[in-house]
Amino acid sequence: MKRKLVVIGNGMAGARVVEEILKRDPNKFKITMFGAEPYGNYNRILLSNVLNQTQEPQEIFINPLSWYQENDITLHAGVKVIDIDRERKKVEGLKLSKADVAYKDQVPLSEEDVVKESYDDLIIATGSRPFVPPIEGTELKGVFLFRTIDDCHQIAAYAKHCQKAVVIGGGLLGLEAARGLMTHNVEVCVIEAAPQLMPAQLDLEAAQILKRSMEAMGLRVFTGVVTSKLVGENGQVTSLLFKDGSTLEADMVVISAGIRPITELAFKCGLNVNKGIICDDQMKTTDLNIFSVGECVEHRGVIYGLVEPIWQQARVLADVITEVNPKSTYEGSRTGTKLKVMGVELVSMGEKNSNDLNDEIIVYRDPHRSIYKKLIVRHNKIHGGILLGDIESSDSLMQYFMSDLDVPENRTEILFGAVSGTSLVDVSTLPENAQICNCNGVCKKEIVSAIKDQNCISVSAVGSKTKAGKGCGSCRGLIAQIIEATVGKVSYDASEHFYVPGIALEKSQLVREIQDKQLKSVSAVFKELADGKEDADSKAGLASLLKTVWPDAYEDERDARFINDRVHANIQKDGTFSVVPRIYAGVTTPDELMRIAQAAVKYQVKMVKITGGQRIDLLGVKKEDLPKIWKDLGMPSGHAYTKAFRTCKSCVGTDFCRYGVGDSIGLAQQIEYRFQGIESPHKMKLATAGCPRNCSEAYVKDIGAVAIEGGKWEIYVGGAAGATVRKGDLLCTVDSHEDVLKHIGRFIQYYREHAKYLERTYGFVERIGIDLLKGILIEDSLGICAQLDAAIQRAVEAYKDPWQEADIPAYDHQFSGPQLIQVIHEVNNNG
Amino acid sequence: MTKQTIINLGAIEDIPLGQGRCFIVQNDEIAVFRSRSQAIFAIENRCPHRRGLLAEGIMGNDKVVCPLHGHKFDLATGKGSEGMECVRTFKVWQENGQILLEYPIAINVEKKCEDHYAEIVLSANSKIYYREERK
Ligand SMILES: Cc1cc2nc3c(=O)[nH]c(=O)nc-3n(C[C@H](O)[C@H](O)[C@H](O)COP(=O)(O)OP(=O)(O)OC[C@H]3O[C@@H](n4cnc5c(N)ncnc54)[C@H](O)[C@@H]3O)c2cc1C
Numbered sequence A: 001m002k003r004k005l006v007v008i009g010n011g012m013a014g015a016r017v018v019e020e021i022l023k024r025d026p027n028k029f030k031i032t033m034f035g036a037e038p039y040g041n042y043n044r045i046l047l048s049n050v051l052n053q054t055q056e057p058q059e060i061f062i063n064p065l066s067w068y069q070e071n072d073i074t075l076h077a078g079v080k081v082i083d084i085d086r087e088r089k090k091v092e093g094l095k096l097s098k099a100d101v102a103y104k105d106q107v108p109l110s111e112e113d114v115v116k117e118s119y120d121d122l123i124i125a126t127g128s129r130p131f132v133p134p135i136e137g138t139e140l141k142g143v144f145l146f147r148t149i150d151d152c153h154q155i156a157a158y159a160k161h162c163q164k165a166v167v168i169g170g171g172l173l174g175l176e177a178a179r180g181l182m183t184h185n186v187e188v189c190v191i192e193a194a195p196q197l198m199p200a201q202l203d204l205e206a207a208q209i210l211k212r213s214m215e216a217m218g219l220r221v222f223t224g225v226v227t228s229k230l231v232g233e234n235g236q237v238t239s240l241l242f243k244d245g246s247t248l249e250a251d252m253v254v255i256s257a258g259i260r261p262i263t264e265l266a267f268k269c270g271l272n273v274n275k276g277i278i279c280d281d282q283m284k285t286t287d288l289n290i291f292s293v294g295e296c297v298e299h300r301g302v303i304y305g306l307v308e309p310i311w312q313q314a315r316v317l318a319d320v321i322t323e324v325n326p327k328s329t330y331e332g333s334r335t336g337t338k339l340k341v342m343g344v345e346l347v348s349m350g351e352k353n354s355n356d357l358n359d360e361i362i363v364y365r366d367p368h369r370s371i372y373k374k375l376i377v378r379h380n381k382i383h384g385g386i387l388l389g390d391i392e393s394s395d396s397l398m399q400y401f402m403s404d405l406d407v408p409e410n411r412t413e414i415l416f417g418a419v420s421g422t423s424l425v426d427v428s429t430l431p432e433n434a435q436i437c438n439c440n441g442v443c444k445k446e447i448v449s450a451i452k453d454q455n456c457i458s459v460s461a462v463g464s465k466t467k468a469g470k471g472c473g474s475c476r477g478l479i480a481q482i483i484e485a486t487v488g489k490v491s492y493d494a495s496e497h498f499y500v501p502g503i504a505l506e507k508s509q510l511v512r513e514i515q516d517k518q519l520k521s522v523s524a525v526f527k528e529l530a531d532g533k534e535d536a537d538s539k540a541g542l543a544s545l546l547k548t549v550w551p552d553a554y555e556d557e558r559d560a561r562f563i564n565d566r567v568h569a570n571i572q573k574d575g576t577f578s579v580v581p582r583i584y585a586g587v588t589t590p591d592e593l594m595r596i597a598q599a600a601v602k603y604q605v606k607m608v609k610i611t612g613g614q615r616i617d618l619l620g621v622k623k624e625d626l627p628k629i630w631k632d633l634g635m636p637s638g639h640a641y642t643k644a645f646r647t648c649k650s651c652v653g654t655d656f657c658r659y660g661v662g663d664s665i666g667l668a669q670q671i672e673y674r675f676q677g678i679e680s681p682h683k684m685k686l687a688t689a690g691c692p693r694n695c696s697e698a699y700v701k702d703i704g705a706v707a708i709e710g711g712k713w714e715i716y717v718g719g720a721a722g723a724t725v726r727k728g729d730l731l732c733t734v735d736s737h738e739d740v741l742k743h744i745g746r747f748i749q750y751y752r753e754h755a756k757y758l759e760r761t762y763g764f765v766e767r768i769g770i771d772l773l774k775g776i777l778i779e780d781s782l783g784i785c786a787q788l789d790a791a792i793q794r795a796v797e798a799y800k801d802p803w804q805e806a807d808i809p810a811y812d813h814q815f816s817g818p819q820l821i822q823v824i825h826e827v828n829n830n831g
Numbered sequence B: 001m002t003k004q005t006i007i008n009l010g011a012i013e014d015i016p017l018g019q020g021r022c023f024i025v026q027n028d029e030i031a032v033f034r035s036r037s038q039a040i041f042a043i044e045n046r047c048p049h050r051r052g053l054l055a056e057g058i059m060g061n062d063k064v065v066c067p068l069h070g071h072k073f074d075l076a077t078g079k080g081s082e083g084m085e086c087v088r089t090f091k092v093w094q095e096n097g098q099i100l101l102e103y104p105i106a107i108n109v110e111k112k113c114e115d116h117y118a119e120i121v122l123s124a125n126s127k128i129y130y131r132e133e134r135k
């Protein structure tokens, strides 16, 4: 019989410990997890990147919901445990509603809201909550904390209507929040009660340099200022009042004043709790069957607020609970931190000031370049260190510190790297279980095995296998060294994350550069972002992206297009083209059919074929005949050649079918008129069905609308019936054709903005997850729906039938075929 | 028998900027490209893979991508991205806004020319004349 293991808390510690347990023994436990947040586990560290918009929320998930299924874990997401019954070995959870904040208090309203589970072993991994200072006004609208993905969304949404934001707290998180807010077009001001920024990590001198650097980025910083009250009007925050009587206007406030372990559950059931839940070296609480891990733990008097110690705890706990190594012990961690603020390089570790006269203190100052480096060496080991402005040697320094190694005789080498240019820490001498990636807790041996056994020879390949280097990124140098030491050479394929191969940027970064620098043509993008080096494989992707970013102002350069998009027809293997006129929803007229027939004869097309998308394909047309045949057809382009909205199939629906409950033809025509020719990362094929019998295969289309009883329509997205077959996921159910059009448009626009080039909707929907999509597109969790609606409307208005180029070609020789050069011999026959 | 000959392919503007065009010279289809930086290249038009039309490919960084299956060819050397594939290249340049191509023209063997050189005469309609002379 498997033992029943219940884990309370589905955050970084909870999910990690489960991973570690499964690694050791996948069959020992039947695992059940409770998480107060309604998602799978995500990387909380990266919330700073989500707030500063360098990463999409969906990119930071470590364990998506499918991971729980695959590993046979029961996950109660959005359920908060409110009671532990140690006598009966049971826990009781409460389903939270959307509006509840995961880390605040709630009471059950009815029995139905309660989930009960019994356990043999229990792990408490409840993490911590942001500390809210006891001042008036923190409940006002516009006051936020910064801990969860929902917090991020709310901050971003609210910032849209704000000009002035204040962050209370000038610690690591406060500064990251402040920098993130700046990307939302608000003026940001940081208030710190201590006389300096980051008082826990920096000495005064470093803090002053940091303050200047932050100010140079446009941030205002006030230190030594104590907030006494948040003042509001109509329930909305408007200003801050300080102890000294001065005030500061603010439309929004983010409080980042430290964290407090969540211990009330443990306390209520009688476990030993001080500031945190007290654990021994095996991560056991005072109950033999209850363990604890993460930020809620107090171990040897220390509470850790960083992930790296948590990984170590998780490993020990897993060793012990699976009995793989029952003697394993956790003896505390040394911690170092990196500030994840774009434009400021800062790493600190250990003590910030020396308190022993025998310590060696090595300081380097370069005020002009805002560089400051300080090392405290005690007994030939690093006792503390600060690197500001230049953190090049930080990863080796961190290794010395974490592994408690003796430092080299020549101390400057530690601050500046070895003179010889070789790395200070010889990775080959590091022990097998030296931790390389502190954010994700990956050891050297896991990396070496990924390199050797899975042939991961680039930093990003190692990252996708082991997660190493995927957190703050500061260990990437070491990973490269390990690869080098193992196979001799590192291959670089950072490019796999680039939107197009020729420009070293991910999609969101690329879009931002395009917008900031106002780049409206493909050649302008190459000029500004790739040193003028044009890359053939990047052109078409860029062209498609630019058209999405600038629907009406895009400068169309035809050489950037694939041949199909230059001449609006599909190239065939013999170099001829196929012509597919638009037939809205597959409904045509005798008159159109006659014109098609006449054109087919006149241009001697090689085949006339009815397509799967309910239209007619004329195959084998010469390039130079294209404009003529379009004119003869007198029908708009069906876009059968491009990455765009293709067609919307329909069944006969209510007009003729005896089962039909919705007007599928009418709707399909409306859809096709509205979205014809809208370009996207890959093609989009749609369908509508008049009832769930689904004669038009709407369930397996990129987007499908299916009529159900009561005049409603279900909208499915991400279906596929090509090389991949997938049933679409239900996005929403709506009442009217207008609403169908609205939601389809919203999805299309989100897909246009966020999918990778050549990513079909099925991959996209799977990657992001339908739950998140519903949140974003239906519940408007990011507050971007209005923006999406407006953007798709602009794209719809910018549509022009490309076949009109039959009359006015876009450029000379657009439709020219090969040119015959006559070679005339004028031979002098004088021989 | 062939003879290196200079042939005028017409005005440079007749090749759209950043694109290629196909010219048929005797029995050869030749794809001529004009990059955005105004460099000109000439290679054989048919892809060695499955005869895709290289003149219709996207070019960039002095390479062209075949529109059918994406094999790539260096425009200057003809070297392909896949295995041993490569295409013929031709010497091409511009003079007075005209594109000139050096092409080994097939000549009538019976004429028994031995050593000769060709000189070109430009004409407005880009027809080609050349004169052979004894050395
Ligand atoms: C913006 C930000 C940036 C950070 N940057 C860094 C960094 O650069 N480096 C670093 O090392 N650390 C960083 N941290 C800290 C790091 O994220 C935490 O140390 C880590 O997440 C702690 O993991 P945990 O599992 O203990 O807690 P959490 O990740 O908070 O997980 C606890 C989970 O338990 C849930 N929970 C609580 N009570 C209950 C209950 N009764 N029932 C059910 N579920 C419950 C919570 O909702 C939460 O989801 C950062 C934190 C934030 C917020």
Ligand code: SF4
Pocket (backbone or CB within 6 Å): A651, A652, A653, A654, A657, A658, A659, A660, A661, A664, A689, A690, A691, A692, A693, A694, A695, A696
């Ligand atoms: S899907 Fe339903 S309404 Fe449409 S044709 Fe089939 S049975 Fe009729």
Ligand code: FES
Pocket (backbone or CB within 6 Å): B047, B048, B049, B050, B051, B052, B066, B067, B068, B069, B070, B071
């Ligand atoms: S024909 Fe050129 S790549 Fe296949």
